[in-house]
Amino acid sequence: MSASSLPQHCPTPVELDDLELLLSGALAPLTGFNEPGSVVTLTLPPALATLDAVELVDPEGLPLALVSLVEERAPASVSKPLKISPLAHAQFGPFRSLYLTPAQVREQYAGRTFVPVTDALTVGQLEELADLGPVVLLALAGTGTPTLSSVGLIRATLAAADHLPDAAVVVVPLAAHGDPAADHDLGVQVVGNYAQGDPVTGLTSVAADDPQADYPEDVAEIVDFDRPGPGKQGLVLFFTGLSGSGKSTLARALMDKVLEQGERTVTSLDGDVVRRNLSAGLTFSKADRETNIRRIGWVAAEIARHGGVAIVSPIAPFDETRQQVREMVEQAGGEFFLVHVATPLEECERRDRKGLYAKARRGEIPEFTGISSPYEEPTDATVRVDTTGRSIEDALDDVLVALAKTGHLDLTDSSPVEPSLVEEVAKPSLVEEVAKQPSQNQDEAEAPVETGVARPPQGAIKVLFVCTANICRSAFMEVTARHLAGDRTDIEFSSAGTHGFKDHALDEGMAAVLAAGVSHDDFTSRPVTRELIEGADVVLTAESTHRTFLLEEHPQAFRKVFTLAQFAEAAEASDLRGRDLIKSLGRQRGAARHEHDIADPYRRGPQASSEAAQRITGLLQTVIPALTGETH
Missing domain, CATH: 3.40.50.300 (P-loop containing nucleotide triphosphate hydrolases)
Structure with missing residues (x-):
């Protein structure tokens, strides 16, 4: 609690964010201070509870309201009726024009459906709202309330509104107070004050790490900026x-x-x-x-x-x-x-x-x-x-x-430092770098040869394929790779999606273009996780965007994530095989170019599925022998 030294007759200023404010009472709308039936509880520390008045100020000292204790003095533990007089309102701040009073909202948006919003809206949530007619998205922005920052929540809500036929955005300053029950009751009261009898619709809850948290592209960009992965987070x-x-x-x-x-x-x-x-x-x-x-x-x-x-x-x-x-x-x-x-x-x-x-x-x-x-x-x-x-x-x-x-910093590797991933586009291609390498692993070439000593077994090479939803490209890679590898036990294949569906089958279009004898009956989709990334020896993506996503979320894996075409192209230029190849390419980490991308065939017809299948199969016919040590 902060309070400045003032003469005895002056009210003591108190920062609004430092107060525990609980609003209770009937759900009748409030349009001003001191209405009958409304109760505001202001909990003050004992040092301030005996004053005649306190002044509520913003963090920069602007007086916002005067709270007078109008009844006889009572012990600090006893509640006293409060008289609150507004003095001013916050003058500055981002999106200030969207902070409307209940009266202004009634004047502009009466008759609409009101939707409280505390996080970025997903595709599924927007589909829920699309048929409701005109809506008001009430962005509940305040300390502790949104998952995103207040500005991030407002930006994401404005972007989401563009995906609806008729949606207005109103921002409501509503801070959380660490008491779920009180926060819920306060939220109900506040939303009721804005809706005043108009319909109020709640959204289906989706956790931020839920695979169903699939945002529209413009909303996703705002979320990524506001909530960066560990490799970019301060x-x-x-x-x-x-x-x-x-x-x-x-x-x-x-x-x-x-x-x-x-x-x-x-x-x-x-x-x-x-x-x-x-x-x-x-x-x-x-x-x-x-x-x-x-x-x-x-x-x-x-x-x-x-x-x-x-x-x-x-x-x-x-x-x-x-x-x-x-x-x-x-x-x-x-x-x-x-x-x-x-x-x-x-x-x-x-x-x-x-x-x-x-x-x-x-x-x-x-x-x-x-x-x-x-x-x-x-x-x-x-x-x-x-x-x-x-x-x-x-x-x-x-x-x-x-x-x-x-995942914030991986400084455990003692090998020579490489330039930042941000500068990859300026580096020579991976093929050009690998072509300069000798035909055996340099680390082993410089070490003395121990005759008669067998290398300890390292187990099967684990390959993880990644695309967006894990139902088309990466799914096709997994089932096709298993078929091409046959009965080999020295290599294992799995797949996942950056925004993967859970427990979906292979897309029908891609299933239709599988080669004869390739089974996909036991395939189910899943989202990518840190455990999957860490457990893989090499991660091969369908597009450079998938690779970028993974490196942003899992920067510690930067030496083993490539696009499938990037890895195949580099493997063809190298005499190395298996783990030696993976290690060598990981040291070079050349740029993944857009021409490496495998186009997404989802819902684009049989021709797109056939083209994706042919390209994936051709690349796998290069990659699998390179990883298993076969000649090609």
Whole structure:
């Protein structure tokens, strides 16, 4: 709760976002303040509950309303009737013209069907609404309410409205308050105020990770921008630990790794540079140190908002401050990755070359964390690292492994750094690069040959085919590849879709053009998952767009995802086979060109199905021998 110091006769300003506001009562519409039958509950902290009035302000201090306590004083725990006087309304903000009052909505849209919207509308949901006639899409935008950001929700709703015959968009500022029952009742009341007897239709719920969450293309682009995959999401790597724990050393080593890889922009917010440029004038008192961390957190969150990586390593001894930084980052759409460098106090003191711990124990440094001021160990760290008796590289590996699991950064590969995927189009083609390679794996050619020592078995090569819905192209690839491979046990085939249907059969058009003897009776479609990607040795897609989708969602798999035609073309130019071929092509990672794409035959007639089938079969006749080691 924030309140400024004011004379006793002045109301205390309170930020509206800091209040717990619950609206209850009858579902009769409210068109103004203080209507009979309406009840607004304002829960204030004890320090403010005895005041005559409080002033509600926005985050920039603009007064919005005056709340007066008009009855006799009562204990803070007792409810008091409130008198609320509006002072102003928010003047700025994106899509401000769409924030209409209930009265304005009645004036413009009375008689329509009202549809509350809290997430991007899917194709299926739009089909539900298409026959309802004129509708008003009420975008319930507010902190904690939409799955998307408020701006993302509004943009996605406007795009969805273009797919309906007659739809208007109205934005309603409705924040969540952490109480599902109260939030539901409040939502019902608010929507009722706008509809005022007109029909209200709820949408069939679809989870964001549900395979049925199939958005129209323009809506999908907005969702992808607003909710990027781990490889593009902003990231704050927050190292916390005692002085001398090794957190700054690990943070610098990690920054070097990120810069060497060259795939993400990275900013360090640490040490004297921050003190000089961001926190000049602050002392080393507890209050000022916490202010310094919050300032670092705010800047880091803004870096994350724009898709960057921020690395910070303050001591940050108090959980409350760390949680404040986490909230800033998550509200900005970033990922907060907390590293607890849990080196014991005894080891930190042993390393103390500056003698700070000794001075603190003599009382020469007040409020020294670990000695005269506590360190609250995190219970929510993403990874915990003890650097005692370990090299920098060894300790850093703990962080790198945890990062790779999240998909935000994969820095575990020690092979030479390759240019960013974003720059692939400027690279030579994969065929040109592979043609320059010697006829055996370079890593093995440089290693001494061990005679009489058998290689350990590596199991069957697992091939995953991917298209959009997993009912046409990738499905045809799977069943045809199995047929072409025959009884071989050294290679396995499966398939999935970037927006895959669940448990659908092979498309009838593609089934009709299967070669004689190819069975598809046991095939069922499915959406692609992280487990499928990680379990595959090589992933072959129908189009370059599928490849891009997978790399954005699963950047850690960048060395094994190719289009089918791209892989076949490169395999023809190489003498390598099997896993050696996959490894070699993964190091090169040439660009997937649009001429590699296999056109989608779905609902385009027998000719399109036949052409897709012929092309896929021809490519598989190159790829399968290359993977199994057969000559071709």
